[in-house]
Amino acid sequence: MLLVILPGISFSGYRANKTAACRIAFYNTENFFDTHNDSLKEDDEFTPAGSRHWNEKRYKVKLENLYKTVLALGSIAPPEIIGLCEIENKKVMIDLVDHTPISKFKYRIIHSDSPDKRGIDVAMIYNPARVNLLKSRYYGIQYRGLTTREILYSKFLVAGDTLHVFVNHWPSRSGGQLETDAFRKAAAAKLRTLTDSLFRLNADARIVITGDFNDEPGDASVSFTLGAKTGSGAPVAGKLYNLSKSPTDTDFKGTLKYKGEWTVFDQVIVSGSMLKKTRGLYTFPDGYHIFGQSFLLTLDEQYNGFKPNRTYNGYQYNGGYSDHLPVYLDLYK
Numbered sequence: 001m002l003l004v005i006l007p008g009i010s011f012s013g014y015r016a017n018k019t020a021a022c023r024i025a026f027y028n029t030e031n032f033f034d035t036h037n038d039s040l041k042e043d044d045e046f047t048p049a050g051s052r053h054w055n056e057k058r059y060k061v062k063l064e065n066l067y068k069t070v071l072a073l074g075s076i077a078p079p080e081i082i083g084l085c086e087i088e089n090k091k092v093m094i095d096l097v098d099h100t101p102i103s104k105f106k107y108r109i110i111h112s113d114s115p116d117k118r119g120i121d122v123a124m125i126y127n128p129a130r131v132n133l134l135k136s137r138y139y140g141i142q143y144r145g146l147t148t149r150e151i152l153y154s155k156f157l158v159a160g161d162t163l164h165v166f167v168n169h170w171p172s173r174s175g176g177q178l179e180t181d182a183f184r185k186a187a188a189a190k191l192r193t194l195t196d197s198l199f200r201l202n203a204d205a206r207i208v209i210t211g212d213f214n215d216e217p218g219d220a221s222v223s224f225t226l227g228a229k230t231g232s233g234a235p236v237a238g239k240l241y242n243l244s245k246s247p248t249d250t251d252f253k254g255t256l257k258y259k260g261e262w263t264v265f266d267q268v269i270v271s272g273s274m275l276k277k278t279r280g281l282y283t284f285p286d287g288y289h290i291f292g293q294s295f296l297l298t299l300d301e302q303y304n305g306f307k308p309n310r311t312y313n314g315y316q317y318n319g320g321y322s323d324h325l326p327v328y329l330d331l332y333k
Contacts (some may be wrong), residue, residue: 020330021159021281022131023079025291026167026210026266028256028324029066030311031120033088034095035059041119043088052315062311065321067100073291073326078105080130081156083167083210085149087123089113097125110154112138115147122152122169122211132157139194143186146171151191159333161206161281164198166191168211170221184215188225195240199271203238206281207271208329216264217242228269235275242269243288243329251306252292255325260303266290268329281331291326 033046035054046054070078087093090111097107107125110133114121126133134157138150152167168191171183191209198205209228215221217230228242235241244267246253254262268288276282298320300307309320 018332021333022081022163022331023074023328024081024083024165024208024210024268024331025073025079025326025328026083026212026268027066027069027073027085027326028169028212028266028322029084029086030322030324031086032062032066032084032092033059033119034092038089038119042117043119046088052312052317058317058319061319063095063100065311066096067102069291069296069321069326070096070102072293072295073328077127078102079328080127080158081154081165082107082125083152083165084123084125085167085169085212086120087111088119088121093123093125108133110136110152112150112152114138114149115140116149117147120149120169122149122167124152124154124165124167126154126156130158131163134162139190141187141190143183146183146186148183148187151187151194153194158281158331161333163281163331164205164207166194166207166209166211168209168213170211170213170215172214181221184213184219184221185225188221192226195271199238204273204280205271206274207240208274208331209240209269210267210327210329212266212324214265217244217267222267222269226269235272237272237276239272240269241272241275241285242267243283243285244268244327245288247290247292250290250292252290252297252308252325255290255327256323257300257303257307260300264290266324266327268327270329274331277332281333283329283331287329289328291328296321296325 045051048055093109111123134155136154149169156163170187228240254264255266297306298309310323
């Protein structure tokens with residue numbers, strides 16, 4: 001297999017003495033728009049004549065930054081499954097997987113246009129040489145006329161075992177955290193319905209849930225409505241466990257930073273059976289990782305420390321990667 005070395009980028013390794021059967025990653029790409037105006041969506045700001053002056057040169061920089069991140073997220077090869085959000089359309093996905101150096105890995109795309117007003121979607125790419133897609137489907141969230149991103153469900157065969165993966169991008173806090181809390185609880189309730197249906201069929205179902213939840217692990221939408229437990233304790237089949245936590249020994253303490261405060265919006269949640277090594281696919285309670293390589297960070301001159309090296313600071317073009325850091329989880333057999 002080809003090992004690609006990029007200047008300034010170090011590769012994260014798998015758990016010592018144990019080769020992962022599959023790495024699952026998630027990345028909020030921060031407004032991965034093309035330069036064309038979609039008359040049916042509110043994407044005018046991401047056009048050459050728009051308020052952000054989004055042009056082909058800036059789009060190509062964005063593509064380059066994203067493919068570098070995808071490559072760096074892997075070890076010998078990039079992750080087998082990558083969930084993505086803030087994707088405008090299938091065209092940008094094709095540009096990423098077919099027209100950059102990651103084309104050698106032959107990723108396939110799962111994408112559907114969502115009802116989101118801005119036109120940003122949830123998507124996935126996967127390596128068919130390593131994992132076998134059995135089915136995929138998008139599920140809408142119905143709540144008082146809410147138009148938001150759908151939940152992407154995919155069912156894979158990985159190392160001879162069935163794996164269920166959900167990718168999310170829950171409604172944002174724009175307009176206020178409390179004012180929008182019900183929207184995220186509606187998304188959590190829908191996801192809970194979907195996972196419960198899998199558990200009814202098989203309490204030992206291998207489930208991985210990831211995404212940008214716009215809430216933290218301890219917030220009610222995640223911990224109560226979805227029912228994703230945090231902390232230690234013997235895992236129970238048919239229950240969900242949130243592995244996401246802030247790193248304590250790094251220059252970053254979350255996946256995004258707002259006014260000097262780090263938060264963990266980008267999370268990984270697994271079913272109880274994923275935490276048991278008795279048989280099938282499994283992972284570890286400390287298996288959640290925030291990918292905070294130096295090239296994804298920049299100095300925070302206002303609040304000290306570091307912050308994500310983002311594409312825009314407000315409306316000022318910065319040319320960075322994203323306002324979020326990627327996360328990943330390794331699965332073993």
